[in-house]
Amino acid sequence: MPNYEAEINRRRTFAIISHPDAGKTTLTEKFLLYGGAIAQAGAVKGKKNARSATSDWMEIEKQRGISVTSSVMQFQYEGFCINILDTPGHQDFSEDTYRTLMAADSAVMVIDAAKGVEAQTRKLFKVCAMRDIPIFTFINKMDREARDPFELCEELEHELGIETYPVNWPIGCGKEFQGVYDRGKGEIIHFTSNGGAKAATATQVRLDDPGLDGLIGQRLHQQLTDDIELLDGAAAEFDLERVRHGKLSPVFFGSALTNFGVEPFLEEFLRMTTPPLSRSAGELVVDCMDDAFSAFVFKIQANMNKAHRDRIAFLRVVSGRFDADKEVYHVQGGKKIRLSRPQQLMAAEREIIEEAYAGDIIGVFDPGIFSIGDTLCAPGQKFRFDPIPTFAPEHFRRVRSRDTMKRKQFLKGMEQIAQEGAIQIFKTPYTGMEEVIVGVVGTLQFDVLEYRLKNEYNVDLYMEGLPYEYLRWIETASGEPAKEEDLILGTDVKLVEDYKGNQLLLFGSQWAVGWTQERNKDLTFHEFGGASF
Numbered sequence: 001m002p003n004y005e006a007e008i009n010r011r012r013t014f015a016i017i018s019h020p021d022a023g024k025t026t027l028t029e030k031f032l033l034y035g036g037a038i039a040q041a042g043a044v045k046g047k048k049n050a051r052s053a054t055s056d057w058m059e060i061e062k063q064r065g066i067s068v069t070s071s072v073m074q075f076q077y078e079g080f081c082i083n084i085l086d087t088p089g090h091q092d093f094s095e096d097t098y099r100t101l102m103a104a105d106s107a108v109m110v111i112d113a114a115k116g117v118e119a120q121t122r123k124l125f126k127v128c129a130m131r132d133i134p135i136f137t138f139i140n141k142m143d144r145e146a147r148d149p150f151e152l153c154e155e156l157e158h159e160l161g162i163e164t165y166p167v168n169w170p171i172g173c174g175k176e177f178q179g180v181y182d183r184g185k186g187e188i189i190h191f192t193s194n195g196g197a198k199a200a201t202a203t204q205v206r207l208d209d210p211g212l213d214g215l216i217g218q219r220l221h222q223q224l225t226d227d228i229e230l231l232d233g234a235a236a237e238f239d240l241e242r243v244r245h246g247k248l249s250p251v252f253f254g255s256a257l258t259n260f261g262v263e264p265f266l267e268e269f270l271r272m273t274t275p276p277l278s279r280s281a282g283e284l285v286v287d288c289m290d291d292a293f294s295a296f297v298f299k300i301q302a303n304m305n306k307a308h309r310d311r312i313a314f315l316r317v318v319s320g321r322f323d324a325d326k327e328v329y330h331v332q333g334g335k336k337i338r339l340s341r342p343q344q345l346m347a348a349e350r351e352i353i354e355e356a357y358a359g360d361i362i363g364v365f366d367p368g369i370f371s372i373g374d375t376l377c378a379p380g381q382k383f384r385f386d387p388i389p390t391f392a393p394e395h396f397r398r399v400r401s402r403d404t405m406k407r408k409q410f411l412k413g414m415e416q417i418a419q420e421g422a423i424q425i426f427k428t429p430y431t432g433m434e435e436v437i438v439g440v441v442g443t444l445q446f447d448v449l450e451y452r453l454k455n456e457y458n459v460d461l462y463m464e465g466l467p468y469e470y471l472r473w474i475e476t477a478s479g480e481p482a483k484e485e486d487l488i489l490g491t492d493v494k495l496v497e498d499y500k501g502n503q504l505l506l507f508g509s510q511w512a513v514g515w516t517q518e519r520n521k522d523l524t525f526h527e528f529g530g531a532s533f
């Protein structure tokens with residue numbers, strides 16, 4: 001039996017975020033490569049036109065070259081057991097990113113050195129900041145012409161509102177990119193290209209080494225000396241506590257493609273980031289070292305792979321050890337269950353596992369019993385982890401099957417996709433189930449819905465835009481359901497129900513929300529509701 005505490009302490013679970021194309025996939029691939037989890041570069045992602053990224057499951061992702069769903073990978077590196085959570089780069093899927101971040105203990109933010117902070121960086125960062133998790137910045141593509149590193153750090157601070165601490169500093173950029181200066185050790189890590197296949201060959205040289213001019217050239221040497229002076233005089237001190245509270249971001253420079261600076265980054269990052277963090281369940285704080293097993297569902301994904309037409313619930317183990325033979329208690333379902341076919345994902349491969357520890361992410365077969373945010377714990381315990389909030393949808397469409405004979409498949413598909421949290425679905429009271437109102441945060445989610453209904457359920461959708469942008473769950477003073485005829489509603493307000501029977505109002509404008517509240521004083525409005533299906 002492995003040492004329980006040591007197993008947990010060596011775990012690191014983080015999410016990786018970036019604006020599309022900044023190099024997230026390439027960096028992930030290099031991590032896997034160093035950890036020996038893949039044999040050669042390119043195994044994660046081939047050329048763009050034949051993008052076979054392990055983390056890109058869906059056809060639509062390949063077509064558009066974006067990552068729609070987040071995936072999970074585990075690998076070992078220098079004694080650490082690392083769980084990487086990939087996140088969708090596109091803002092329309094920020095809710096998915098948020099849920100994924102609930103399962104992570106820190107985040108790595110990849111920035112393109114030529115572009116700096118981009119639109120999606122801003123959005124994703126905002127989602128990270130909501131959780132106050134430590135954010136580590138990797139400024140990538142230094143092998144190309146890059147912007148001034150001071151300017152890049154300033155932009156991060158200014159645009160994202162987080163202080164930065166450069167842990168290392170680049171020496172040149174583009175063809176002249178020679179390596180990085182490690183500020184902690186006071187030495188230069190000089191790289192030699194080896195075609196980008198495996199870790200770059202690095203030589204460590206002290207800053208006062210007389211041979212430095214010969215190695216990096218006099219001009220770059222002088223520039224580095226000036227830069228270091230400036231850096232050391234700059235404000236932010238390194239403070240691990242502030243890093244761990246998401247207030248200070250350690251910054252690293254490198255090039256994922258050529259491997260320059262990737263391994264030093266991984267090593268420092270693993271040293272600075274935390275072992276599994278505790279999670280709250282109301283008043284209770286569940287610590288990773290608690291003996292009893294506990295976990296929560298942060299993601300549900302159906303039909304990830306045509307060869308496995310099943311539904312997988314992803315769990316983050318919060319405490320204890322998961323043992324495949326033992327029963328667990330599903331709090332929301334009120335039942336003891338055995339988790340079937342627990343598996344870990346390594347790139348496109350799935351591996352059945354016998355045990356997992358706090359910090360790990362496991363996928364279990366879901367016969368349709370789990371919802372996002374559900375708690376699993378040891379039999380005899382009943383706490384619930386704090387719920388994962390749903391984002392309020394901002395776009396609504398009326399959706400039905402083009403072929404009325406396919407009503408059953410249509411409903412099944414819609415409900416399943418809603419249970420995964422990929423869309424929210426509503427219906428109007430008194431009407432049948434032929435049509436459903438779908439709410440999403442970003443309109444690309446509609447494309448995914450249409451694609452998946454066609455591919456997984458063989459249903460062609462008819463969609464019609466609805467002029468609503470806001471939504472409020474409602475509650476009457478008596479607790480009885482509100483009757484439409486008793487409500488005073490304007491023309492741009494609609495009464496609907498979610499799939500748990502909770503009532504909501506959809507509004508065309510913020511103004512209409514106020515107007516309606518003013519005229520229906522018996523109603524209480526809630527911005528965040530319970531579940532939405």
Ligand code: G4P
Pocket residue numbers: 018019020021022023024025026027045046047048089140141142143144254255256257258
């Ligand atoms: P993403 O997951 O963040 O969307 O980015 P991805 O890793 O797919 O990288 C986007 C493009 O940038 C890829 O080129 C990749 O090879 C390139 N890239 C990543 N890191 C570096 C780097 O450090 N330096 C340079 N010069 N390029 C980098 P592509 O041509 O779009 O795709 P591919 O043909 O290489 O697959």
